[in-house]
Amino acid sequence: MLKRSALTLPASLSLGAREEQELSSPLSPRGRGAGGEGGNDWLVAQYLIHQLDQKGEMGAxxxxxxxxxxxxxARDLAYRLYSLCDRKxxxxxxxxxxSLVISWPEISRLASNVKTHEPIQTSFL
Incomplete structure (x- = not known):
């Protein structure tokens, strides 16, 4: 049986200063396998669980x-994995x-208020 720590990210995959670089690769559509389908949904769920565990609902x-x-x-996958783990x-x-499934309504509400850093064009020329 896996320990709780096996479900969180190891230190080598921490979301510190290199967060943007890590997100641009394994979590981008390009990193999802052939044609951008399938792939790293499990990893996305693990990142969300890690953020929830380390930084709370706001971090997630x-x-x-x-x-x-x-x-x-990732939320749907977490629910299915919860059901499987519970049965086993x-x-x-x-x-x-x-914990991710239960916290999801608040995480989703907070995420809708988070402003992502997108470049803004200030002039035409």
Whole structure:
């Protein structure tokens, strides 16, 4: 059985100063496998769980704001994984996934208020 720490990101994948670089690769549509389909939805869920665990709902909301619609897929996956872990009796894993599912309404509400840093054109020429 996996320990709770196995569901969070290892230090080598932390979301510190290199967050933008990491997000641009494994979580971008280009990083989702052939043709941009399938792929790293599990990884997205793990990043969200990690942020929720380390930085609370606001940290997860900031990441969700960057993820867009991929966040909903991760939430659905977390629910399915929670159900699976619960049936198998894997309490620690179920707790991690359930924490994301339970917190989702507040995370989603906070994410809608987070302003993403997009370039703004100030002049035409």
């Amino acid at each position: 909301a900031e990441l969700l704001a960057k993820l867009g619609s991929r966040g909903e897929i 009796g894997w309490t620690q894993e179920a707790l991690a996934y359930n």
